[in-house]
Amino acid sequence: MATFSQSTIEKGSDMIQDFLCSTCEDKKLDNTADFYCESCVKFYCRTCIGMHSQWFTKHAPYGRGAMKK
Template sequence: MATFSQATIEKGNDWVQYFLCSACEDEKLVESADFYCESCVKFYCQKCIHLHSQLFKKHSTHGRNDMKKWPVVKKVEDFLL
């Protein structure tokens, strides 16, 4: 099962979620993800999605404007269950 790099900041009842770029995180860098790849089940920043798209032309990626297709944050999933 894939693990997602994510953080949730609780502020009263408001939750702000962000995901970290999987490729950058492997290099010990902290970069916010702008895309999610369903095939790889990984997150990518602007820089890394360019390389990913060159290598994997048939993979389906979703940007922040389509976050409904991104995985649910574990804390939210637990709450809903």
């Protein structure tokens, strides 16, 4: 499903887990995801979300701030 690209821990802060873009990962690229589509159950970077939004106009992907949903 999702792959963790890295974990960032700063002094006094919570751990932040970054996910890889599902489409880029299939192409062996390590781009951090900025969006999540609940309908597709996939993560997308800023580049790939444009094409996803063109193909799947009724999907409503979450931005990085809402990924905990």
